[in-house]
Each structure stands twice: as C-alpha cells, then as structure tokens.
Amino acid sequence: MPIAIDFEYHKPKDLAEAAALLARYQGGAQLLAGGTDLIVWLKEGMKKPEALIDVKGIPELWHLDVKDDALSIGARVTFTELIESALVKNEFPVLWEAARTVASCGVRNRATLAGNLCSAVPSLDGAPALLVYDACVHTRGTVEEREIPVSEWFTGPKRTALLPDELVTAVELPLPKKATAGCYVKLGRYQGEDLAQAGLAVLAEAGNVWKLAFCAVGPVAKRAGKIEALLRGKKLSDALIAKAKTLVAQEISPITDVRASKEYRLHMCQVMLERGLKVAQARLLGKGPAYGESVL
C-alpha cells in the first residue's frame, strides 16, 4: 500500500543539522529511526508530517558503551544490537531479556530502543526494564540539552516529555552499584511476535530492595511504588508475596481491548508478580532459569 500523504525527506549528518531542521519545521517534522511504528502510522494516516528527519545518518547516535559509570545507548541502536551486546546482557539482563521479546527478528533488526520510547505505546516492552534500572533519556533541542528520567518521560498513551524541537540522543542506565538480578515477565497470547497483554520488570537488589514496573496495564508504563515499599527490607515469604499481590489492583489500571479483558489482565498481573519475584530472587542467588527462558 502506498503512503497517501506527501512529505519531504531529510537525512542530516550531525546533531546540529538535525536540530536546525526541527527548528525550521516548527513541529511539522517527524523524526524517523527504525520506522517500524512510524511507517505503519503514515500508511494509516495517523501521522501527517510535512517532513521526515531520518536520524540514522548521525554518527553521534550510534554508540553503545559505558561512560561515567553509566551505559549509554545511542538513539540509533536497534533491539538486535542490544541483544547482541555482552555489556547489556551482563550488566542489564532485564533489559536484555525484554529486548528479546520485542516483535520479531526482522522488526528488531530495525526498531530502536529510543524509537520505542518515542512511540510511547502503553505496551512497549522496553519501558519496564528502563524504569527499574532508573534510566534517563537524553535529548537535545535548538538551545539546550536535557536529561529526563524515564519515570517522567511518558505523559500519556503515545505522549512523551519530548518537545517539538528536540530529539532523543541517548538512553542512559547507571551501572548498578550492588549485585542485582531480575526478570521481564511478558504475557502474550502466544510466544513470539506479540504485543504484551501485560508486562512486568522485576529487579532484586542485594539487601531485599525491589524495583518493579508494569507496562500495558495503564496509560503509561510505571513503577509499582506501593509494592516496592511493602517489600523493602523484608525477606521474601509466601505471606509477603500474598500481601504484595493484594496491592496490584492499586498499582495498575488495565482496560479491556482486543488482546485481553481488564479482569484477565489484573488477575495475571498478580500471577506475574508472584512468579517474577520468585525468579528474580532465585537468579540473585545464582539459581533459577537462565535469562531469556520464559518465566510464565
């Protein structure tokens, strides 16, 4: 199907040129990275930009490395590149595990983590892992650079804190100071290539500190602060898990859609919490299923 709307196409060679183009179009331009969401939206007429600004030609966005005690993931880095990175697998295994569940191989070869954040669909698999690792989004506009915590990034379904003259340059994850382990629990209708009906990232830190974040069960992906507070400092037990499960309904606001009913999502989030906590704890002790094995 051809794309019915007309637009100009630009491929800037550096950040300054990209910023100048964004300023020139005053919100009328759309950034293009992997395009795996955007091209569909253009075909369906859901986006009608005057111009596309392809960021793939900007070398400043290609890096995937550690600087100043943080992993910096350039905006052009694809999910496949994340999965192939030993650094990501060793230091941020929950992000690695989540990246493997995104769509299909042919999509992951093209789709970027930064693009996923900018699409900001409620089901995005990348978000819960970034939330539990306290990641930050780096942006650059015409005048200033900003650093926005992922917890403040999503402002609604398909809405973010990105301003019209800004682009994402990188996503940064501070290297964990203590031993951590965790998991990404994804509920889909079947294994392989499906959007999440619900997603949960669990991160356990030595000393019984837990970080939890849900996606696809509310307008935006978010941390589960009440459950984290309940669990903090306590030894995991069946009684504690049962109590934590009763708080799930306060943390999420699922809806009924084609993929699942609200009741099913709520119920399964409780099941996912239980399994996720147990798997994260086991992995912290060097046991449990290998990363990448399905937790559900």
Place this chain on the structure above:
Amino acid sequence: MTKTTIQLKLNGIQRRVDVEPNDVLVDVLRDKLGVKSPKVGCDRGDCGTCTVFLNGRTVRSCLVLAVEADGGEVMTLEGISQNGPTKLQKSFVERSSFQCGFCAPGMVLSATELLQNNPHPRRAEIQEALAGNLCRCTGYSPIIEAIEAVCKK
C-alpha cells in the same frame, strides 16, 4: 515532494531508480525494479512475506522507505539463489515444505539469517527466528523440520 534518484546494490548489481520520499521499499522493488519475490501480505510489519536483507540484516521491506535504502545493499531471494538453490532451499524442496508458497521467500531469508548467525539452532531458536513469518498453509512443522535437517548435515 522532491523526487530523488537513489542508488542501491540489488542482488549484487548496482541499480539507480527514481523515487518519491513516500515510496515504500517493497513497492519499489516489485514495481520499479522488477524483483517479485518479496510479497505484500499484511503491509504493516506483522507477517514477514516482504522480508529482504538490507545491509546484511533481514528487514520488513513494507516498513522501509525506498529513500532509506539509498547507498545500501539489498538482497532478496533472487540474490541468494543466483548460483542455484541453496542447501536450505533444497531441503525445503525435498520435504515439500511449502504449499501455496506465498510465505516461502520470507521464510527462506529469515532462516538464512538465522543459520548465518547460529549454524546449529535449537528448535526453540528456530521457532523464535521464524515467529514473525506467518504461514497460512503448512502448520510450520515441515518448514522447521527442513531447517533442522540442514543443521544436522
């Protein structure tokens, strides 16, 4: 809109073609460059029938603008079998793995990429690598078996 001429290496041959910014790669391959193996199934990234290699990795050519391929290298099924069918293709033929064949070009390319990166995949890895290639006819078993058979050789 500004019409541009893009250059790409298509199945080893340097080609030039005029495109509009909103032309999609799969349509340009099929309609302007005469390469018919990539098919349009869903046209939205879900089915994998439009799979081609772009710069060494498989992509959904229904989700790529033709201008994005400028200066790049595209390899389609026609390209990988230029010197006759590959071992993998022969394995598919031996088992009559396909019925209507609409999914076949995408399946062959996705499986080719898998075996390049991982010559001895487990069954679960084969299933995962093909999860984005839908087949309406076969139930997948003969496709997966043909891939497994090549790995054993």
